[in-house]
Amino acid sequence: RKEVEQDPGPFNVPEGATVAFNCTYSNSASQSFFWYRQDCRKEPKLLMSVYSSGNEDGRFTAQLNRASQYISLLIRDSKLSDSATYLCVVNDYKLSFGAGTTVTVRA
């Protein structure tokens, strides 16, 4: 079983739509989680940390479900600039990456 699994998508949504996707992780002892964003042929960039109570940063909401070992990301009011690959990352001191979920926002 992979350490981090994500739905690869792609999620193709119109501007203004809401899109949400999950990832699951295998290590029940993991404590720290992030969502990174990666644009084509660019480096991963930190989008947001994921806290146990769930957290929001503007149009982005991240939630953590420890019992089921999954993390979710929700994007509200999608913009064209949100088109990217979103990487679910588990931080067990070294980072374990999911393969990424591709989101394409169309005009």
Added chain:
Amino acid sequence: EAGVTQFPSHSVIEKGQTVTLRCDPISGHDNLYWYRRVMGKEIKFLLHFVKESKQDESGMPNNRFLAERTGGTYSTLKVQPAELEDSGVYFCASSSRSVFSNQPQHFGDGTRLSIL
């Protein structure tokens, strides 16, 4: 503040040759990491330095890969001799000195390595 910088941005070499990648972390970051993404796969951890010491090198694929961080500043990753399966994007990341594991890591642009 300058980010993580990597050099070169792209390297094309023939099988059997040697290549050395360099990473300059964010100033003051004691933790330096190397990762690799091969085509079609997720980004994978290679190794972790704390200052000049190797904290974890469990992700290094084999002994053709040698990482160093003399002086605890920049790091190099040498591949010798390079094989076709070494092709991919090599990312370096750094994080601030902290004993806690929830410090985010900041990534460089990566070195795209192509072995012919």
